[in-house]
Amino acid sequence: MTDAPSLESPCALLGGGRISIIWARERCGLDSCMVSLRARASRTRPPSMSVAPAVLAAFGLDPASVVTVSPLISGGGIVTGALLRSDAQKWALKGYTTGAARERLAMAHALEARLAAAGFPVAALHAAPGGDTIVRVGPAWYALHDWVDGRHLSVLDRDGVTEAGPRLVGQLGSLIATLHTTSSRIPFDGVPEDPDRLLRAPRATLRHVRWSRRRWLSGWQRLRLKPGKSAFDWWVLDILPEIAQRADAFAETSIAARVHPWEIGLIHNDVNWENLVLDEQLGVRAVIDFDNVVRAPWVLEVGAAAVVLVGSAPDKVEEFVSAYEDVVGHDLDRDLVRLGMELKCVRSLATSIAAHLDGRVDPGRIAPWCHDLHDSLRALDRA
Numbered sequence: 001m002t003d004a005p006s007l008e009s010p011c012a013l014l015g016g017g018r019i020s021i022i023w024a025r026e027r028c029g030l031d032s033c034m035v036s037l038r039a040r041a042s043r044t045r046p047p048s049m050s051v052a053p054a055v056l057a058a059f060g061l062d063p064a065s066v067v068t069v070s071p072l073i074s075g076g077g078i079v080t081g082a083l084l085r086s087d088a089q090k091w092a093l094k095g096y097t098t099g100a101a102r103e104r105l106a107m108a109h110a111l112e113a114r115l116a117a118a119g120f121p122v123a124a125l126h127a128a129p130g131g132d133t134i135v136r137v138g139p140a141w142y143a144l145h146d147w148v149d150g151r152h153l154s155v156l157d158r159d160g161v162t163e164a165g166p167r168l169v170g171q172l173g174s175l176i177a178t179l180h181t182t183s184s185r186i187p188f189d190g191v192p193e194d195p196d197r198l199l200r201a202p203r204a205t206l207r208h209v210r211w212s213r214r215r216w217l218s219g220w221q222r223l224r225l226k227p228g229k230s231a232f233d234w235w236v237l238d239i240l241p242e243i244a245q246r247a248d249a250f251a252e253t254s255i256a257a258r259v260h261p262w263e264i265g266l267i268h269n270d271v272n273w274e275n276l277v278l279d280e281q282l283g284v285r286a287v288i289d290f291d292n293v294v295r296a297p298w299v300l301e302v303g304a305a306a307v308v309l310v311g312s313a314p315d316k317v318e319e320f321v322s323a324y325e326d327v328v329g330h331d332l333d334r335d336l337v338r339l340g341m342e343l344k345c346v347r348s349l350a351t352s353i354a355a356h357l358d359g360r361v362d363p364g365r366i367a368p369w370c371h372d373l374h375d376s377l378r379a380l381d382r383a
Protein backbone atom coordinates (compact mmCIF):
# COMPACT_ATOMS: atom_id res chain seq x y z
CA MET A 1 0.00 0.00 0.00
CA THR A 2 1.36 3.42 -0.86
CA ASP A 3 0.22 6.85 0.17
CA ALA A 4 -0.30 9.51 -2.46
CA PRO A 5 0.50 13.19 -2.01
CA SER A 6 -1.84 15.07 0.30
CA LEU A 7 -4.60 17.12 -1.21
CA GLU A 8 -4.86 20.81 -0.60
CA SER A 9 -8.38 20.20 0.66
CA PRO A 10 -8.87 16.90 2.52
CA CYS A 11 -12.62 17.27 2.19
CA ALA A 12 -12.23 17.01 -1.59
CA LEU A 13 -10.47 13.67 -1.24
CA LEU A 14 -13.19 11.12 -0.73
CA GLY A 15 -16.93 11.31 -0.87
CA GLY A 16 -19.64 8.70 -0.95
CA GLY A 17 -19.13 5.37 -2.67
CA ARG A 18 -17.44 6.67 -5.82
CA ILE A 19 -14.23 8.62 -6.06
CA SER A 20 -13.53 10.94 -8.96
CA ILE A 21 -10.08 10.25 -10.36
CA ILE A 22 -9.52 13.83 -11.46
CA TRP A 23 -7.34 14.29 -8.40
CA ALA A 24 -5.58 10.98 -9.17
CA ARG A 25 -4.58 12.10 -12.64
CA GLU A 26 -3.47 15.52 -11.48
CA ARG A 27 -1.85 14.56 -8.21
CA CYS A 28 -0.64 10.99 -8.71
CA GLY A 29 0.06 10.81 -12.44
CA LEU A 30 -2.44 8.05 -13.19
CA ASP A 31 -3.05 9.34 -16.72
CA SER A 32 -4.17 5.96 -18.01
CA CYS A 33 -7.19 5.83 -15.70
CA MET A 34 -10.21 7.00 -17.67
CA VAL A 35 -13.03 5.90 -15.43
CA SER A 36 -14.10 6.39 -11.84
CA LEU A 37 -12.55 4.21 -9.20
CA ARG A 38 -14.94 2.22 -7.09
CA ALA A 39 -14.40 0.80 -3.64
CA ARG A 40 -13.30 -2.82 -4.08
CA ALA A 41 -16.33 -5.10 -4.41
CA SER A 42 -18.24 -2.90 -1.94
CA ARG A 43 -16.36 -4.59 0.89
CA THR A 44 -13.73 -1.95 1.53
CA ARG A 45 -14.90 1.62 1.38
CA PRO A 46 -12.52 4.58 1.39
CA PRO A 47 -13.57 6.64 4.40
CA SER A 48 -15.44 9.79 3.49
CA MET A 49 -13.70 12.77 5.03
CA SER A 50 -17.07 14.07 6.14
CA VAL A 51 -17.23 11.22 8.67
CA ALA A 52 -13.53 11.11 9.55
CA PRO A 53 -13.88 13.42 12.58
CA ALA A 54 -16.67 11.24 14.00
CA VAL A 55 -14.63 8.08 13.37
CA LEU A 56 -11.55 9.48 15.08
CA ALA A 57 -13.63 10.65 18.03
CA ALA A 58 -15.15 7.16 18.31
CA PHE A 59 -11.62 5.81 18.68
CA GLY A 60 -10.92 8.32 21.44
CA LEU A 61 -8.66 10.51 19.29
CA ASP A 62 -8.83 14.26 18.84
CA PRO A 63 -9.90 14.98 15.24
CA ALA A 64 -8.25 18.40 15.46
CA SER A 65 -4.85 16.72 15.84
CA VAL A 66 -4.91 15.47 12.23
CA VAL A 67 -2.78 17.71 10.06
CA THR A 68 -2.98 16.00 6.64
CA VAL A 69 -5.08 13.33 4.97
CA SER A 70 -3.88 11.28 1.98
CA PRO A 71 -5.44 8.43 0.01
CA LEU A 72 -4.02 4.94 0.39
CA ILE A 73 -3.58 3.47 -3.07
CA SER A 74 -3.09 -0.23 -3.76
CA GLY A 75 -0.64 -1.58 -6.31
CA GLY A 76 -3.52 -1.75 -8.78
CA GLY A 77 -4.38 1.91 -8.32
CA ILE A 78 -7.45 1.37 -6.12
CA VAL A 79 -8.05 3.79 -3.27
CA THR A 80 -8.45 1.52 -0.24
CA GLY A 81 -8.37 3.90 2.70
CA ALA A 82 -6.86 7.05 4.10
CA LEU A 83 -3.55 7.90 5.73
CA LEU A 84 -4.02 10.35 8.60
CA ARG A 85 -1.07 12.35 9.91
CA SER A 86 -0.75 14.30 13.12
CA ASP A 87 2.38 16.07 14.31
CA ALA A 88 3.44 12.98 16.24
CA GLN A 89 1.76 9.96 14.63
CA LYS A 90 0.30 8.40 11.48
CA TRP A 91 -2.68 6.06 11.14
CA ALA A 92 -4.26 3.97 8.38
CA LEU A 93 -8.07 4.25 8.34
CA LYS A 94 -10.36 1.90 6.41
CA GLY A 95 -14.11 1.60 6.08
CA TYR A 96 -16.32 -1.43 5.36
CA THR A 97 -19.89 -1.43 4.15
CA THR A 98 -21.31 -4.95 4.40
CA GLY A 99 -22.21 -7.23 7.27
CA ALA A 100 -20.06 -9.97 5.75
CA ALA A 101 -17.07 -7.64 5.71
CA ARG A 102 -17.79 -6.75 9.34
CA GLU A 103 -17.78 -10.43 10.34
CA ARG A 104 -14.56 -11.09 8.45
CA LEU A 105 -13.01 -8.02 10.06
CA ALA A 106 -13.79 -9.43 13.51
CA MET A 107 -11.92 -12.62 12.59
CA ALA A 108 -9.04 -10.58 11.23
CA HIS A 109 -8.75 -8.53 14.40
CA ALA A 110 -8.81 -11.66 16.56
CA LEU A 111 -5.90 -13.02 14.54
CA GLU A 112 -4.02 -9.71 14.58
CA ALA A 113 -4.43 -9.40 18.35
CA ARG A 114 -3.14 -12.93 18.89
CA LEU A 115 -0.20 -12.28 16.56
CA ALA A 116 0.68 -9.02 18.29
CA ALA A 117 0.57 -10.71 21.71
CA ALA A 118 2.97 -13.35 20.40
CA GLY A 119 5.41 -10.72 19.15
CA PHE A 120 4.65 -11.29 15.47
CA PRO A 121 5.18 -8.13 13.38
CA VAL A 122 1.80 -6.54 12.66
CA ALA A 123 0.51 -2.96 12.64
CA ALA A 124 -0.97 -2.04 16.02
CA LEU A 125 -4.76 -1.92 16.14
CA HIS A 126 -6.49 1.00 17.80
CA ALA A 127 -9.37 0.30 20.13
CA ALA A 128 -12.24 2.59 21.09
CA PRO A 129 -12.53 3.53 24.78
CA GLY A 130 -14.89 0.59 25.28
CA GLY A 131 -12.33 -1.84 23.88
CA ASP A 132 -13.85 -2.42 20.45
CA THR A 133 -11.47 -2.34 17.48
CA ILE A 134 -14.35 -1.79 15.03
CA VAL A 135 -16.59 1.25 15.27
CA ARG A 136 -19.73 2.06 13.34
CA VAL A 137 -20.40 5.55 12.06
CA GLY A 138 -23.41 5.94 9.78
CA PRO A 139 -23.82 2.98 7.41
CA ALA A 140 -20.20 1.77 7.59
CA TRP A 141 -17.76 0.15 10.01
CA TYR A 142 -14.24 1.46 10.50
CA ALA A 143 -10.87 0.13 11.66
CA LEU A 144 -7.77 2.12 12.57
CA HIS A 145 -4.16 0.90 12.61
CA ASP A 146 -0.89 2.57 13.41
CA TRP A 147 1.03 3.35 10.26
CA VAL A 148 4.28 1.36 9.88
CA ASP A 149 7.03 3.13 7.96
CA GLY A 150 9.27 1.04 5.74
CA ARG A 151 9.87 -0.29 2.26
CA HIS A 152 7.27 -1.87 0.01
CA LEU A 153 8.53 -4.06 -2.82
CA SER A 154 6.69 -5.43 -5.82
CA VAL A 155 6.79 -8.74 -7.62
CA LEU A 156 9.19 -7.10 -10.08
CA ASP A 157 11.71 -6.74 -7.24
CA ARG A 158 11.36 -10.36 -6.10
CA ASP A 159 14.11 -12.10 -8.00
CA GLY A 160 16.62 -9.37 -7.27
CA VAL A 161 16.06 -9.27 -3.52
CA THR A 162 15.92 -13.04 -3.08
CA GLU A 163 19.22 -13.38 -4.96
CA ALA A 164 20.84 -10.51 -3.07
CA GLY A 165 19.68 -11.88 0.29
CA PRO A 166 19.91 -15.67 0.05
CA ARG A 167 18.60 -16.16 3.59
CA LEU A 168 15.46 -14.18 2.80
CA VAL A 169 13.64 -17.12 1.18
CA GLY A 170 13.89 -19.24 4.31
CA GLN A 171 13.02 -16.31 6.54
CA LEU A 172 9.82 -15.72 4.61
CA GLY A 173 8.86 -19.39 4.89
CA SER A 174 9.43 -19.23 8.65
CA LEU A 175 7.36 -16.04 8.83
CA ILE A 176 4.31 -17.69 7.26
CA ALA A 177 4.78 -20.74 9.48
CA THR A 178 4.80 -18.56 12.60
CA LEU A 179 1.64 -16.82 11.41
CA HIS A 180 -0.08 -20.20 11.00
CA THR A 181 1.11 -21.72 14.27
CA THR A 182 -0.14 -18.63 16.09
CA SER A 183 -3.44 -18.86 14.22
CA SER A 184 -3.78 -22.49 15.30
CA ARG A 185 -3.98 -21.39 18.96
CA ILE A 186 -7.16 -19.38 18.42
CA PRO A 187 -10.10 -21.41 19.78
CA PHE A 188 -12.77 -22.35 17.27
CA ASP A 189 -15.98 -24.23 18.01
CA GLY A 190 -18.03 -23.32 14.96
CA VAL A 191 -19.10 -25.34 11.95
CA PRO A 192 -16.08 -27.05 10.32
CA GLU A 193 -14.87 -25.14 7.28
CA ASP A 194 -15.25 -26.63 3.81
CA PRO A 195 -11.63 -27.21 2.70
CA ASP A 196 -12.68 -26.88 -0.94
CA ARG A 197 -14.15 -23.40 -0.57
CA LEU A 198 -11.15 -21.53 -1.98
CA LEU A 199 -10.98 -23.89 -4.94
CA ARG A 200 -14.37 -22.65 -6.12
CA ALA A 201 -13.53 -18.95 -5.82
CA PRO A 202 -11.95 -18.35 -9.27
CA ARG A 203 -14.95 -19.76 -11.14
CA ALA A 204 -17.33 -17.60 -9.09
CA THR A 205 -15.26 -14.51 -9.95
CA LEU A 206 -15.14 -15.29 -13.65
CA ARG A 207 -18.90 -15.90 -13.82
CA HIS A 208 -19.32 -12.17 -13.22
CA VAL A 209 -16.88 -11.51 -16.06
CA ARG A 210 -18.56 -13.81 -18.59
CA TRP A 211 -22.20 -13.14 -17.66
CA SER A 212 -23.92 -10.09 -16.23
CA ARG A 213 -27.36 -9.80 -14.67
CA ARG A 214 -27.16 -6.03 -14.27
CA ARG A 215 -25.94 -5.00 -17.73
CA TRP A 216 -26.82 -5.83 -21.29
CA LEU A 217 -23.23 -6.89 -21.95
CA SER A 218 -20.78 -8.69 -19.69
CA GLY A 219 -17.32 -7.34 -19.03
CA TRP A 220 -15.85 -9.86 -21.46
CA GLN A 221 -18.31 -8.83 -24.19
CA ARG A 222 -17.65 -5.13 -23.59
CA LEU A 223 -13.92 -5.73 -23.90
CA ARG A 224 -14.37 -7.59 -27.21
CA LEU A 225 -16.35 -4.64 -28.59
CA LYS A 226 -14.08 -1.96 -27.12
CA PRO A 227 -12.49 0.26 -29.79
CA GLY A 228 -8.81 1.02 -29.55
CA LYS A 229 -7.88 -1.92 -27.35
CA SER A 230 -4.58 -1.72 -25.53
CA ALA A 231 -1.94 -4.44 -25.66
CA PHE A 232 -3.10 -5.53 -22.20
CA ASP A 233 -6.72 -5.74 -23.41
CA TRP A 234 -5.68 -8.08 -26.22
CA TRP A 235 -3.62 -10.15 -23.79
CA VAL A 236 -6.61 -10.51 -21.45
CA LEU A 237 -8.82 -11.66 -24.33
CA ASP A 238 -6.16 -14.17 -25.32
CA ILE A 239 -5.68 -15.80 -21.91
CA LEU A 240 -9.22 -15.55 -20.52
CA PRO A 241 -10.45 -18.87 -22.00
CA GLU A 242 -7.43 -20.65 -20.50
CA ILE A 243 -7.96 -19.09 -17.06
CA ALA A 244 -11.67 -19.94 -17.18
CA GLN A 245 -10.81 -23.56 -18.03
CA ARG A 246 -8.37 -23.75 -15.12
CA ALA A 247 -10.97 -22.19 -12.81
CA ASP A 248 -13.53 -24.80 -13.84
CA ALA A 249 -11.01 -27.57 -13.15
CA PHE A 250 -10.33 -26.21 -9.66
CA ALA A 251 -14.05 -26.02 -8.92
CA GLU A 252 -14.39 -29.72 -9.75
CA THR A 253 -11.42 -30.68 -7.54
CA SER A 254 -11.74 -31.76 -3.90
CA ILE A 255 -8.98 -31.95 -1.30
CA ALA A 256 -11.32 -32.74 1.59
CA ALA A 257 -10.03 -36.30 1.97
CA ARG A 258 -6.41 -35.09 2.07
CA VAL A 259 -6.73 -32.33 4.69
CA HIS A 260 -7.29 -33.04 8.38
CA PRO A 261 -9.46 -30.66 10.45
CA TRP A 262 -6.40 -29.63 12.48
CA GLU A 263 -4.75 -28.45 9.25
CA ILE A 264 -7.41 -25.78 8.73
CA GLY A 265 -7.44 -22.38 10.41
CA LEU A 266 -7.34 -18.64 9.83
CA ILE A 267 -5.12 -17.59 6.95
CA HIS A 268 -4.12 -14.10 5.82
CA ASN A 269 -5.42 -14.91 2.33
CA ASP A 270 -3.54 -12.10 0.58
CA VAL A 271 0.17 -12.59 1.29
CA ASN A 272 2.17 -10.58 -1.23
CA TRP A 273 5.05 -8.13 -1.34
CA GLU A 274 2.69 -5.17 -1.12
CA ASN A 275 1.46 -6.42 2.26
CA LEU A 276 4.94 -6.73 3.76
CA VAL A 277 6.59 -3.66 5.27
CA LEU A 278 10.37 -4.12 5.22
CA ASP A 279 13.34 -2.36 6.76
CA GLU A 280 16.49 -1.44 4.84
CA GLN A 281 18.00 -4.88 5.54
CA LEU A 282 14.87 -6.60 4.18
CA GLY A 283 13.69 -7.60 7.63
CA VAL A 284 9.91 -7.69 8.01
CA ARG A 285 8.62 -4.81 10.10
CA ALA A 286 4.97 -5.73 9.65
CA VAL A 287 2.55 -7.94 7.80
CA ILE A 288 -0.45 -5.75 6.99
CA ASP A 289 -3.91 -5.81 5.40
CA PHE A 290 -5.63 -8.78 7.00
CA ASP A 291 -8.94 -7.75 5.39
CA ASN A 292 -9.35 -11.03 3.50
CA VAL A 293 -8.89 -13.44 6.42
CA VAL A 294 -10.75 -16.74 6.05
CA ARG A 295 -10.61 -20.23 7.52
CA ALA A 296 -8.93 -22.51 5.00
CA PRO A 297 -6.23 -25.21 4.74
CA TRP A 298 -2.91 -23.67 5.72
CA VAL A 299 -1.10 -25.64 3.02
CA LEU A 300 -2.93 -23.69 0.32
CA GLU A 301 -1.58 -20.44 1.72
CA VAL A 302 1.92 -21.91 1.86
CA GLY A 303 1.73 -22.49 -1.89
CA ALA A 304 0.13 -19.10 -2.51
CA ALA A 305 2.77 -17.27 -0.48
CA ALA A 306 5.60 -19.23 -2.10
CA VAL A 307 4.67 -18.46 -5.69
CA VAL A 308 4.25 -14.74 -4.96
CA LEU A 309 7.15 -14.18 -2.56
CA VAL A 310 9.83 -16.44 -4.05
CA GLY A 311 8.51 -17.43 -7.48
CA SER A 312 8.09 -20.77 -9.17
CA ALA A 313 11.74 -21.92 -9.32
CA PRO A 314 11.77 -25.39 -7.68
CA ASP A 315 14.88 -24.75 -5.55
CA LYS A 316 13.48 -21.58 -4.02
CA VAL A 317 10.06 -23.12 -3.44
CA GLU A 318 11.68 -26.09 -1.71
CA GLU A 319 13.76 -23.80 0.51
CA PHE A 320 10.65 -21.80 1.42
CA VAL A 321 8.58 -24.91 2.21
CA SER A 322 11.40 -26.61 4.15
CA ALA A 323 11.80 -23.52 6.36
CA TYR A 324 8.04 -23.59 6.97
CA GLU A 325 8.19 -27.27 7.92
CA ASP A 326 11.05 -26.66 10.36
CA VAL A 327 8.82 -24.28 12.32
CA VAL A 328 5.55 -26.24 12.26
CA GLY A 329 7.24 -29.59 12.92
CA HIS A 330 5.59 -31.70 10.23
CA ASP A 331 5.93 -32.33 6.51
CA LEU A 332 3.62 -30.83 3.91
CA ASP A 333 2.04 -32.61 0.98
CA ARG A 334 4.05 -31.16 -1.93
CA ASP A 335 1.20 -31.81 -4.34
CA LEU A 336 -1.08 -29.63 -2.22
CA VAL A 337 1.61 -26.95 -2.03
CA ARG A 338 1.77 -26.95 -5.81
CA LEU A 339 -2.03 -26.83 -5.96
CA GLY A 340 -1.92 -23.77 -3.73
CA MET A 341 0.61 -22.13 -6.05
CA GLU A 342 -1.52 -22.74 -9.12
CA LEU A 343 -4.69 -21.69 -7.31
CA LYS A 344 -3.11 -18.41 -6.24
CA CYS A 345 -2.13 -17.61 -9.82
CA VAL A 346 -5.60 -18.39 -11.18
CA ARG A 347 -7.43 -16.59 -8.33
CA SER A 348 -5.35 -13.45 -8.66
CA LEU A 349 -5.60 -13.44 -12.44
CA ALA A 350 -9.38 -13.82 -12.21
CA THR A 351 -9.78 -10.98 -9.70
CA SER A 352 -7.34 -8.73 -11.59
CA ILE A 353 -9.10 -9.32 -14.90
CA ALA A 354 -12.50 -8.67 -13.29
CA ALA A 355 -11.22 -5.42 -11.78
CA HIS A 356 -9.74 -4.37 -15.12
CA LEU A 357 -12.98 -5.02 -16.97
CA ASP A 358 -14.88 -3.01 -14.37
CA GLY A 359 -12.44 -0.12 -14.75
CA ARG A 360 -11.40 -0.31 -11.10
CA VAL A 361 -7.64 -0.54 -11.62
CA ASP A 362 -4.87 1.11 -13.57
CA PRO A 363 -3.89 -1.36 -16.34
CA GLY A 364 -0.33 -0.10 -16.32
CA ARG A 365 -0.01 -1.06 -12.67
CA ILE A 366 -1.56 -4.53 -12.81
CA ALA A 367 -0.15 -5.72 -16.14
CA PRO A 368 3.28 -6.71 -14.71
CA TRP A 369 1.54 -8.56 -11.86
CA CYS A 370 -0.74 -10.44 -14.25
CA HIS A 371 2.09 -11.33 -16.61
CA ASP A 372 4.13 -12.71 -13.70
CA LEU A 373 1.22 -14.83 -12.49
CA HIS A 374 0.67 -16.27 -15.95
CA ASP A 375 4.39 -16.90 -16.44
CA SER A 376 4.40 -18.75 -13.11
CA LEU A 377 1.50 -20.92 -14.25
CA ARG A 378 3.34 -21.81 -17.44
CA ALA A 379 6.52 -22.57 -15.46
CA LEU A 380 4.56 -24.87 -13.14
CA ASP A 381 3.09 -26.62 -16.19
CA ARG A 382 6.60 -27.30 -17.49
CA ALA A 383 7.98 -28.48 -14.12
